[in-house]
Amino acid sequence: MTVEQAFAATALKTWKTELEKADTFFSALTDEQLQTRVAPDKNRLVYLYGHLIAVHDRMLPLLGVGERLYPELDAPFLLEADSSTAPSPSAADLKRWWDEVHNRLNPALDGVAPTDWADRHTAVSAEDFSKNPLRNRLSVLLSRTAHVSYHVGQAVLADK
Amino acid sequence: MTVEQAFAATALKTWKTELEKADTFFSALTDEQLQTRVAPDKNRLVYLYGHLIAVHDRMLPLLGVGERLYPELDAPFLLEADSSTAPSPSAADLKRWWDEVHNRLNPALDGVAPTDWADRHTAVSAEDFSKNPLRNRLSVLLSRTAHVSYHVGQAVLADK
Numbered sequence: 001m002t003v004e005q006a007f008a009a010t011a012l013k014t015w016k017t018e019l020e021k022a023d024t025f026f027s028a029l030t031d032e033q034l035q036t037r038v039a040p041d042k043n044r045l046v047y048l049y050g051h052l053i054a055v056h057d058r059m060l061p062l063l064g065v066g067e068r069l070y071p072e073l074d075a076p077f078l079l080e081a082d083s084s085t086a087p088s089p090s091a092a093d094l095k096r097w098w099d100e101v102h103n104r105l106n107p108a109l110d111g112v113a114p115t116d117w118a119d120r121h122t123a124v125s126a127e128d129f130s131k132n133p134l135r136n137r138l139s140v141l142l143s144r145t146a147h148v149s150y151h152v153g154q155a156v157l158a159d160k
Numbered sequence: 161m162t163v164e165q166a167f168a169a170t171a172l173k174t175w176k177t178e179l180e181k182a183d184t185f186f187s188a189l190t191d192e193q194l195q196t197r198v199a200p201d202k203n204r205l206v207y208l209y210g211h212l213i214a215v216h217d218r219m220l221p222l223l224g225v226g227e228r229l230y231p232e233l234d235a236p237f238l239l240e241a242d243s244s245t246a247p248s249p250s251a252a253d254l255k256r257w258w259d260e261v262h263n264r265l266n267p268a269l270d271g272v273a274p275t276d277w278a279d280r281h282t283a284v285s286a287e288d289f290s291k292n293p294l295r296n297r298l299s300v301l302l303s304r305t306a307h308v309s310y311h312v313g314q315a316v317l318a319d320k
Contacts, residue, residue, distance in 0.1 A: 004164065004167070006296060010294050010299050013299070017303075039319070040200075040319065136166060136170060139174065142171060145305070146177075146309035157198060
């Protein structure tokens, strides 16, 4: 195993470990539990579940590994904050969307050649990347790993 | 910049970005705010602050880059859960400990040669590492990055 291979495999393993914690938690929720808030006046679990699906779906084009599946999730779960008038998909629909996004995303991430993680992601221009080579694909994977952990930390606080 | 350098720099940048969010949040708290719970019946902010200091202090020996500074924090903030009888250091003490730990830890992390991140950490034997080369130093850095994000996600929910 080369150093580049070890680095890429380690980053992917951490991503999948944190993702698995989210999946274990959210996939076990009932429709009723999804309406629970993580703390008084804070986001409902349904919002966090949809939010993570939307953010991970966006990783497909951002990392240049595929087309996204559910752009319609951006408005309710990313661009807008949670509210009493926000949509509430069923637990079954959310679980299906989660599985479809990750069944497409994770094999695509596994297929990225180790050294290609140091290449730029699609939201940065070649010119900007030449000035800041840390705006690479790996930075997206690592920040999304931190992001899912952030919200799982919140989700487990819900008194469901 | 080599691929290994880009990988190491990207991992360190993500670590520092998430760490900075924690520092910004916790260092601004008063003694009174530190007694707030992140959610009803859940950890107090003082516990999370001390917990992160203890966990990060342990990274020094775990990554083989130094001796830890505050082993006495393990019992109240790591081995034991938060409780009404748990200690409550002052905001000033916690901030001092945080700063001292990270002023030692972060320069030490910056000093790790990029390819050395693929080496084993000190809690895994050479034999076990040969079976699983992902038990490397980078895995510690990435999991601790996810860990700090997890608890910052909780901390910001406190109604302080």
